[in-house]
Amino acid sequence: MENSLYNKTAKYATLGCKLNFAETSTLRDRMEAEGVRTAEQQECADICIVNTCSVTDMADHKCRQAINRLARENPGCVMVVIGCYAQLKPQEIARFDNVDLVLGMEQKGEVIPHLKALIGRKATLGTCHEAIAVPLKDIRTFVPSCSRGNRTRYFLKVQDGCNYYCTYCTIPIARGRSRSGTIAQMVRQAEDVAAAGGKEIVITGVNIGDFGQGTNEDFFGLIQALDKVEGIERYRISSIEPNLLTDEIIDFCASSRAFMPHFHIPLQSGSDTVLRLMHRRYDTDLFAEKMRKVMTVRPDTFIGVDVIVGTRGETDECFEETYNFIKSLDIAQLHVFSYSERPGTKALEIPHIVDKATKHERSQRLITLSEEKRKAFYQRFIGTNRKVLWEHTREGLPLQGWTDNYIRVEAPDADENVVLGRTDNRLTTEKLGNFNPDSSALMAIK
Structure with a gap:
């Protein structure tokens, strides 16, 4: 049967996290193997694929903007939408005039066969609006991904989904339960990167410290195995929950061959009151202890920290607790997010709503603090x-x-x-x- 994708062109738009970018990059590689050329910016592409995020209202808005922009710039293209927004609101997106196919999380690894079938139907019918997404409980497939994209470093997806139901977060209802590949599979992918000349791999996932669900393996075993892959000179851990960052992981990374002195750790709030409202699985004492442990064994470690401002229940007193706690930490940078209410989350049941102006003011204070910390960290290494x-x-x-x-x-x-x-x-x-x-x-x- 003739390959209906051969000699076609495609454009890709990715929104959200590094995991999404890794998945899009892998999909692009697979499309190119089918004979699909990635279109230049000024070209009109035959196919447009949007990999969406839905972590905030603004993320949904940006997804819609990306769909409309690609449709406008590539008239007549086949438009495919995948990702978190596609899983959460497939029927809504399928009703957009310029969208042909919406695929949920379980179908994310089957874009190519769905796309081939769609092109055949559209050629006959002239139009097509289809959404395929399974219920949350049926999202079980782990779709592997390891690709460089347009940068030097590679992104290795080791895990997907999340078993943590933080009150503010839609990820568990968008990506499903925690699942992962095996250590052997991850090692093979790292070996492929080394064979291709790659030197640095960023380990990505939704909750990577939860690696090994259902396989009787764990994240510590994974990093031990990856450290032995010849040719890979650097690994970075993209984000790991503080309660899953064990002392053995910290000690191993401090003395390993290839794991860099670099951690990214989500805090979300420096107020124990807010952490409890969020249903986070640690308190500020545990978080501070993890920071002290890291800096004791590797004082040159760069620590990046996620924090959310303006969540429901974050009173002025709670924010000041957060600010002062973060100021006391020996960290290098903050990634500051402004809270956005998401349908279906338990956070909507929490009283005390923070207004938009207050969220902005709090964000700016933390961004300023972050820059102070980053510059101070850089300053320490001038002359080295x-x-x-x-x-x-x-x-x-x-x-x-x-x-x-x-x-x-x-x-x-x-x-x-x-x-x-x-x-x-x-x-x-x-x-x-x-x-x-x-x-x-x-x-x-x-």
């Missing part, structure tokens, strides 16, 4: 030597890379970079100089 992995960058921009402990570094002279071995996907040891003009990076010194 660190290994830098240089990244692909856009034309006209300085060559940039990242140290082992996640400090952004800029190389000042384009011609000199080649002489010094500073090229894409190369690891070089650099002496770190002062900040660049906008203080977003440190300058590499010759």
Whole structure:
């Protein structure tokens, strides 16, 4: 049977988390293997695929904008929508005039066969609006993903779904229960990355510390196995819940061959009152203890922290507790999110609503604190030597890379970079100089 995708062109839009970007990148690779060329920006593509997020109202809005923009720029294209928004509201999206196919989480790994069938139907019928999504309890398939996209580092998806039902979060009802591949499968994918010349892998998932549900394996066993893969020089753990960040994981990463001194750990609130309302599985004492443990065994570790402001129940007193707690932590950066009410979440039952202006003011205070902490962390390493992995960058921009402990570094002279071995996907040891003009990076010194 003739491949109905061969010689067609496609464009992809991805919203949300690193996991979504990894999944889209893998889908793009599989589409190219079917003969589908990724269209240039100015081209009119035959197929458009939107991988959606639904973590906030704004995320839903951005998804709709992306769908409309692609439809406008690519008239007559076949429009496919996948991802969290597609799972939560498949019928609503299928009613959009410019959407042909909506696939839920269980069907995310079957885009290509669904797309082939859709193209045949659309050629006959001229129009098609179809939504395929199974109930939450039937989302069981783990769709593997490991791809580079347009950057130097690779993203390895090791886990999907979540068994934690935090009151503010829709992820468990969008992605289903926690599930993962096996250690052997993850090792094979890492070996493939090494064979392709990749040097750095970011381990991604929804709740990666929960790896091994149903397989009698665990995350500690996974990182031990990955550390042995020859050719991979760097691993980063994208995000791990503080209650799942065990001392053995911290100790192993501190002394391992390839795991970098870099953790990303969701806090969400520095108020124990709010943490209880959120149904988080730790308190501030446990979180602070984890930070102390990390910095005791590797004082040069970059720690990034997620925090949500303006959740229901976050009084002025609770926010001040959060601000002061975060200020006391030895961390390097915050990722600040403004709370957005989501249908179907238990948070809607919590009294005390924070108004929009207050959310904004609180966000700005934490963003300012984050910049202070990041600059202070960078400052500590001026004058030191660190290994830098240089990244692909856009034309006209300085060559940039990242140290082992996640400090952004800029190389000042384009011609000199080649002489010094500073090229894409190369690891070089650099002496770190002062900040660049906008203080977003440190300058590499010759």
